[in-house]
Amino acid sequence: MDRVIRIGMLGCGTVGSGVVRILDQDAADIEVRTGARLVITRVGVRDTAKDRGLPLAPEIFTSDLASVVEADDVDVVVEVMGGRDQASKLIHRALELGKPVVTANKELVAHEGPELFDAAAEAGVDLHYEAAVAGAIPIIKPLKESLAGDRVHRVVGILNGTTNYILTKMTEEGAAYDDVLAEAQRLGYAEADPTADVGGHDAASKTAILASLAFDTRVVADDVHREGIENVTATDIKVADRLGYVIKLLGIASEQDDAVAVRVHPTFLPKTHPLASVRESFNAIYVEADAAGELMFYGRGAGSLPTGSAVVGDIIDAVRNLLQESRGPVESAHRAKRIRPIEELSTQYYLLLDVEDRPGQLAIVAQTFGRNEVSIAQVWQEGSGDSAQLVLITHRANERALQTTVRDLEQTDGVRAVSSVLRVESEVFSQ
Numbered sequence: 001m002d003r004v005i006r007i008g009m010l011g012c013g014t015v016g017s018g019v020v021r022i023l024d025q026d027a028a029d030i031e032v033r034t035g036a037r038l039v040i041t042r043v044g045v046r047d048t049a050k051d052r053g054l055p056l057a058p059e060i061f062t063s064d065l066a067s068v069v070e071a072d073d074v075d076v077v078v079e080v081m082g083g084r085d086q087a088s089k090l091i092h093r094a095l096e097l098g099k100p101v102v103t104a105n106k107e108l109v110a111h112e113g114p115e116l117f118d119a120a121a122e123a124g125v126d127l128h129y130e131a132a133v134a135g136a137i138p139i140i141k142p143l144k145e146s147l148a149g150d151r152v153h154r155v156v157g158i159l160n161g162t163t164n165y166i167l168t169k170m171t172e173e174g175a176a177y178d179d180v181l182a183e184a185q186r187l188g189y190a191e192a193d194p195t196a197d198v199g200g201h202d203a204a205s206k207t208a209i210l211a212s213l214a215f216d217t218r219v220v221a222d223d224v225h226r227e228g229i230e231n232v233t234a235t236d237i238k239v240a241d242r243l244g245y246v247i248k249l250l251g252i253a254s255e256q257d258d259a260v261a262v263r264v265h266p267t268f269l270p271k272t273h274p275l276a277s278v279r280e281s282f283n284a285i286y287v288e289a290d291a292a293g294e295l296m297f298y299g300r301g302a303g304s305l306p307t308g309s310a311v312v313g314d315i316i317d318a319v320r321n322l323l324q325e326s327r328g329p330v331e332s333a334h335r336a337k338r339i340r341p342i343e344e345l346s347t348q349y350y351l352l353l354d355v356e357d358r359p360g361q362l363a364i365v366a367q368t369f370g371r372n373e374v375s376i377a378q379v380w381q382e383g384s385g386d387s388a389q390l391v392l393i394t395h396r397a398n399e400r401a402l403q404t405t406v407r408d409l410e411q412t413d414g415v416r417a418v419s420s421v422l423r424v425e426s427e428v429f430s431q
């Protein structure tokens, strides 16, 4: 085979080094599968002197990222550097030059996807981003291509390994959030600054990307209602367990009538739901489609080789298209759906109240719910004396009504605090 496709990499850290290793180890198979030999000709990094232990010649490293994109000996650009502005400029330039781009950058795709897809369409070249959502798990292609003949109505995902690890440890060991987070940081499962993960930002980016693909519309990260896991307590987990639920940080994208609802929040999920068994740092995406029914995609959502696998799959796609002088499917956003604000949604809720332990307290609390037309499905009291707590599960209620109820409860006689409010998603999944 005499065809050679030359690859320029922007970044060679966790994901980039996985890409290099896979391209090296599987070179012979990849050559047969694509019909070309893939050669990494340039690698842009910050520190060109760092020994990365990779099968790459030192002279191909450069700190001049633009030179990688511009180089005549680069046919395909692989962006695995992360960040927004610089990565965005480099990708736009690569597309302008007619070079297919593969990226793992969820933050960028979730915030600037529409502009990037327009640029790719205008240039008539591929922009692939399978690794941007759930690492190794194939989900972009299934939504974009395999399910193109179906109508997806809901996508629910455990999309962040760090938070799933923390919630799993809290559930299985009864540990407190702060202790598990500290342990996760010590073991390298959580970043020194864990905000992007525990605050739900990372999951929100991925949910936006999935929603866009599932519903043929444009959803960006800022459209996603987002709540993190920072306030989930050991008591919440214990209550959930007793009621037959686990608490998971879910990204939920659903379509109803004229609108799309997109949210990320910790959720009471029935233990019987397939996503409830997704433990530790694994990711999974549960897709409900009209004809296909229920589908679940499960695997490693991060890591050098798992994410590298998704990037290399995209590189192979890009190379095949390049060799055939064709391109993959373009963005499909023809349905242009409205984003439904969270206030319009209805779910069940779990509330934990610190109350004074005195006769008639429950009736006073029940009146506050009744006044706001939120009906209570289950209620009981935990403890007595100074540390009395009321646990309540509501029937399906409107978010706005629930928020008003919470504000009213905070002013209600004998209620010391509304300690927890979490959504319960049992009905949604059984519909």
Ligand SMILES: NC(=O)c1ccc[n+]([C@@H]2O[C@H](COP(=O)([O-])OP(=O)(O)OC[C@H]3O[C@@H](n4cnc5c(N)ncnc54)[C@H](OP(=O)(O)O)[C@@H]3O)[C@@H](O)[C@H]2O)c1
Binding pocket: 010, 011, 012, 013, 014, 015, 016, 044, 045, 046, 047, 048, 050, 063, 065, 079, 080, 081, 082, 083, 086, 104, 105, 106, 107, 131, 132, 135, 301, 302, 303, 304, 307
């Ligand atoms: N890590 C995962 O498991 C995972 C999973 C899915 C998606 N992703 C996405 O993949 C991308 C890369 O993540 P990563 O974990 O591989 O990051 P990383 O380990 O921090 O690697 C980033 C690489 O980019 C280079 N780089 C960054 N900014 C640069 C700049 N301004 N100039 C020159 N070089 C620069 C770094 O150079 P030096 O090596 O010299 O510092 C490094 O090689 C991100 O978009 C991330 O969200 C990561």
